Amino acid sequence: MVGLSGGVDSAVAAYLLKQAGHEVIAAYMRNWDSLANNDFLGNPYQGPLCPQEADYEDAKKVAEKLGIPLFRVDFIEEYWNDVFLYFIKEYQSGRTPNPDVFCNKYIKFDAFWKFALTHQVDYMATGHYARYENGELRKARDLTKDQSYFLSLLTHEQLSRTLFPLGNLLKKEVRQIASSIGLNVANKKDSTGICFIGERHFRQFLQNYIPAQPGEIIDIERHEVVGQHYGVMYYTLGQRKGLGIGGIKNHQKGSWFVVGKNIEKQELYVVQGDESEWLYHECATITSFQWLGNFKLEVGQTYGVKFRYRQPDIPIKVIEVLSNSIVVESFYPVRAITPGQIAVLYQDEVCVGAGIIDSVAKKG
RNA sequence: UGGGGUAUAGCCAAGCGGUAAGGCACUAGACUUUGACUCUAGCAUCUCCCUGGUUCGAAUCCAGGUACCCCAG
Numbered sequence: 346m347v348g349l350s351g352g353v354d355s356a357v358a359a360y361l362l363k364q365a366g367h368e369v370i371a372a373y374m375r376n377w378d379s380l381a382n383n384d385f386l387g388n389p390y391q392g393p394l395c396p397q398e399a400d401y402e403d404a405k406k407v408a409e410k411l412g413i414p415l416f417r418v419d420f421i422e423e424y425w426n427d428v429f430l431y432f433i434k435e436y437q438s439g440r441t442p443n444p445d446v447f448c449n450k451y452i453k454f455d456a457f458w459k460f461a462l463t464h465q466v467d468y469m470a471t472g473h474y475a476r477y478e479n480g481e482l483r484k485a486r487d488l489t490k491d492q493s494y495f496l497s498l499l500t501h502e503q504l505s506r507t508l509f510p511l512g513n514l515l516k517k518e519v520r521q522i523a524s525s526i527g528l529n530v531a532n533k534k535d536s537t538g539i540c541f542i543g544e545r546h547f548r549q550f551l552q553n554y555i556p557a558q559p560g561e562i563i564d565i566e567r568h569e570v571v572g573q574h575y576g577v578m579y580y581t582l583g584q585r586k587g588l589g590i591g592g593i594k595n596h597q598k599g600s601w602f603v604v605g606k607n608i609e610k611q612e613l614y615v616v617q618g619d620e621s622e623w624l625y626h627e628c629a630t631i632t633s634f635q636w637l638g639n640f641k642l643e644v645g646q647t648y649g650v651k652f653r654y655r656q657p658d659i660p661i662k663v664i665e666v667l668s669n670s671i672v673v674e675s676f677y678p679v680r681a682i683t684p685g686q687i688a689v690l691y692q693d694e695v696c697v698g699a700g701i702i703d704s705v706a707k708k709g
Numbered sequence: 710u711g712g713g714g715u716a717u718a719g720c721c722a723a724g725c726g727g728u729a730a731g732g733c734a735c736u737a738g739a740c741u742u743u744g745a746c747u748c749u750a751g752c753a754u755c756u757c758c759c760u761g762g763u764u765c766g767a768a769u770c771c772a773g774g775u776a777c778c779c780c781a782g
Contacts, residue, residue, distance in 0.1 A: 443743045592721020
């Protein structure tokens with residue numbers, strides 16, 4: 346069973362599986378209901394035109410074109426309970442979660458799989474750009490579209506029952522295939538924003554679930570108030586936009602960036618200029634760490650790590666291994682390593698482990 | 710109510726007679742299956758606190774007014 350989103354990637358994935366001789370069925374998932382979920386503020390799609398229904402129509406056309414049956418399934422409650430509540434809780438505690446990683450873990454590769462099982466399938470498949478070969482999760486051939494980052498918290502069991510038909514293709518090739526077989530979505534723009542929710546004005550979106558709590562923005566170097574914020578939970582480390590801090594007398598030119606926050610005091614800490622020491626760290630404690638490698642994880646080993654999606658691999662050394670967490674140290678300062686985000690360890694192309702960034706520190 | 714200083718876009722700020730730099734913020738777009746970062750573009754055209762005056766021409770000079778700041782009382 347293939348998860349058809351209405352986009353070009355999953356459509357081509359389904360096509361390729363069918364071409365390969367698999368018996369393919371598909372399902373369109375809908376996991377977010379703006380009305381039921383009070384998704385009002387910051388939602389650009391007010392009114393009757395619902396992008397999800399447009400996507401469903403696209404998926405139907407794709408299924409029809411490919412001659413495969415298309416089911417429709419909702420995991421709105423599961424998404425809310427397993428992904429969104431966690432998402433909100435993290436923001437409330439001042440962290441910056443990555444909901445899509447958990448959406449994969451609990452919805453796409455769990456709830457969806459259970460649904461697929463009711464149709465007696467052997468495998469599920471998605472349009473992710475990633476590879477799972479010989480028990481190893483690997484980056485996609487198209488490194489610019491590689492999505493192994495988002496799959497890094499899956500288990501071997503989840504990965505081994507999944508096919509990734511796009512793992513060895515370039516995005517460009519996927520679009521060419523879609524075009525060559527006349528798929529309606531061949532030139533459809535890639536979707537962005539939180540999976541199943543979509544593009545939102547983020548601060549306003551959060552305000553639907555976390556009430557505003559305005560407070561002071563403080564220059565952490567001079568201990569001066571330089572502005573007012575809407576609520577510390579709406580900002581993330583390294584953030585520039587949305588601070589609204591203009592020119593200030595006797596200050597140099599330059600933008601301001603978030604470097605910290607105090608939930609209790611509702612204070613947001615910032616620095617001017619993107620070269621401030623406050624923005625950079627080398628050490629990170631990674632909790633809920635899951636090891637995917639087929640050898641032993643030990644102190645002293647070096648890997649490449651992504652502290653956020655699409656970040657080039659950063660060389661790090663493992664300096665501590667605990668039962669459920671590890672501590673790593675990069676060989677050079679890294680900007681805005683952010684608690685709540687997922688840190689993924691790679692050994693070249695192989696994803697060997699991942700966990701949640703819990704805290705960061707300067708070297709030494 | 711003596712003296713001095715400043716008044717330029719939301720903020721900081723160039724310009725000192727020749728027809729409004731720059732930065733920040735903001736907005737839009739690009740990038741992006743999280744949030745960010747980044748990049749590109751836009752952003753004072755009866756306008757430079759107000760009113761007169763000098764001049765071919767003023768934000769720039771002069772006079773008066775208004776507001777705020779500082780030092781003295």
